Amino acid sequence: MSEGEAPEKARAIVVGHGEFSAGLASAVQQITGMGDRFICLSNTGMAPGDIEQTLRSHLAGGTSVIFTDLPAGSATLAARRVARDMPGLVLVSGVNLATLLDFVCSSATSPGEAARGAAERGRASLVVVERH
């Protein structure tokens, strides 16, 4: 993820298990061409302190939104620790493709606002279809 481009566009960290984040970003890239808005991280093989340190180092670049996969996952717990002493940081757990698509396409005035709107879109995208 390169620095210094398109500063008006929201950026975020996506972190989760295995290749989850890279897979979601590749899907965003395929659909919108904006997969490079995400810093993709995996918690695979990482101790909790290492995950937290990695998040802090990426956030130091000015990113203020973190998307994680499982609410109970070690990445989410690490992000909660970071958020404890980083006012303004927005954490969204349980992220899905609809969430990230809405985030990159958002016209919100701040990354945090974009993340909150995207979370609503992601929640609404979970639909059960069954035939009786």
Added chain:
Amino acid sequence: MGILLYRIDDRLIHGQVVVGWGQPHDIRFLVLVDDLVASSDWEKDLYRMAVPPEMEIRFADVKTAIRDHATYAADPRPGILITGEVSVMHRLVSGVKAIGSVNLGGIHHRAGRKEKLRYIFLTPEEERELLVLEAAGVEVTAQDVPGARAVPLAEILGGEPG
């Protein structure tokens, strides 16, 4: 039912515990044994927020866990007891003779540790403590998720990383 799994995992509560083991075994309570967590309301809130509503989480320091172990063991629901350090499990097992097996679920790299398995790194002192546990009759195996093979301690300590 009581405690189905005594697990050492430095991530404590996370996906493998809550979902990987929790769902197939219908785990209904977790006991997190950690002196630091047990003494911090913020830490306890952090872990409470991570577990689903149908799963109870209890916190205990080692002394309390030794005292209350009989209660955990008599619980009719299936549960998992977790420590983050080999030394903590060693202290617990030393005080609770009823523990017959210990699962190494995730002990990650840090200074002084050497890789034994993909998800198990140990210091020489931790190796010694695990051997003491096994010599006392406790079965020690490494198994990150239920579908994986349980790797015996001798193989963990004697084999190549894999």
